[in-house]
Each structure stands twice: as structure tokens, then as C-alpha cells.
Amino acid sequence: MARQLPYQTVKEIFTRFEASEPEPKGELHHLNAFTLLVAVALSAQATDAGVNKATGPLFPVADTPQKMLDLGEEGLTGYIKSIGLYRNKARNVIRMSRILVEEHGGEVPSSRAALEALPGVGRKTANVVLNMWWGHPAQAVDTHILRVGNRTGIAPGKDPVAVERAIEDHVPAEFQRHAHHWLILHGRYICVARKPKCKACLISDLCAYEDKTT
Structure with a gap:
């Protein structure tokens, strides 16, 4: 588990996520x-x-x-x-x-x-x-977010509820609504479990992960 990143660092991380994908979407298809x-x-x-x-x-x-x-x-x-x-x-x-x-x-x-x-x-x-659906700033912590939160220092915690609380406590309010989508997508495609793609990562210079891949 990495140390908790400072507030300004977390803010910069989500500023970059937002600039890269302003309206992230979940990947489950639904009609209503x-x-x-x-x-x-x-x-x-x-x-x-x-x-x-x-x-x-x-x-x-x-x-x-x-x-x-x-x-x-x-x-x-x-x-x-x-x-x-x-x-x-x-x-x-x-x-x-x-x-x-x-x-x-x-x-x-x-x-x-x-x-x-x-x-x-x-x-x-x-x-x-x-x-x-309802637009609440709720944080749905799955295995990707649990891994990314702890590996990067964005939101460390020993279990999903702890990581959820860390996101609520440390991610600036303006990013709360989309926070879990940015983190899920980052964990699914960049900060993958076995060998994170650090060279392709837009927050690698801010991340607290010590064993970055080259």
C-alpha cells in the first residue's frame, strides 16, 4: 500500500484524467x-x-x-x-x-x-x-479501483469501503461524480494488475508506485 498522496497531487491527477476524458462512461450496456x-x-x-x-x-x-x-x-x-x-x-x-x-x-x-x-x-x-443513473457522487469500488487506489496512493485502504472513504476524503469535490469511472478505466487499460503500462500512463510522474515498469 502506497502512502496517501497530497491533496494538490490528487487534484492534478484528476485534472489530467478530466482533460483526457471529460465524460467517462461505464461499459455495461443498459436501456434504463x-x-x-x-x-x-x-x-x-x-x-x-x-x-x-x-x-x-x-x-x-x-x-x-x-x-x-x-x-x-x-x-x-x-x-x-x-x-x-x-x-x-x-x-x-x-x-x-x-x-x-x-x-x-x-x-x-x-x-x-x-x-x-x-x-x-x-x-x-x-x-x-x-x-x-441518478448522478450521485457515489464511489463504486471494484478490484480495479482497489488496486489503483492503493498502488498509486490516490486512495489507499485495506478494503473497498476504506478505499471508498479515501476517495470521498481526498478527491476534490468537482471530480467526485466521475472519479470511480476514471479510476476503473485507468485500472482496466493502463494500471493493469500484473504489469502496469507506466510508459503510457499520464500520471506516472505523480504516482507513488515504486516499482514502475520501463
């Missing part, structure tokens, strides 16, 4: 708040590309909680069986859809507590939906 919620729930221990391949045919058929209930667990399974843990995920999506219909009028709630009360929805999933 419900399909975003389903896509994120399906993405646990799966790649975005794999989820997109499965949901491409699914979402035109079931883009609301009621349509998902009408499809049923077995029908849903047929669409998502290429995704890891698909049986458990199908069960959770159907249960989630039923709760949305019965308790939320078929709408996706905009509160973290209500989202986390849904089957198969943890803090990370809730934060993605809050950020991407």
Missing part, C-alpha cells in the same frame, strides 16, 4: 435504470463484455421488472447461462423484480438503503446505479 441495475448485478465475477453479450438479446424482451417477472426464472436463465453463477443470479433478478413491482411501483429506488435491500445488490452495485 432497471436494465442498468440488472446488468451491474449480473457483472459480479464476470466481465462487462460477457454481460453485454448476454443482455443484448435479453433487454429488448425484458426491460422492466414486470416483463422480467413475465419471462420467469427459467426464461431468464436461457439468456444468461453464459455468465458465471447464472442460476443464482437469475434467482436474484427475479426476486429483485418482484420486490420492485410490489414495493416500489416498478421503479428503481434512488436511495442506497433501498437498493441494498434488494436481492443480489451490494454496496458496489448500489453505488453504480446511484452514480450512473
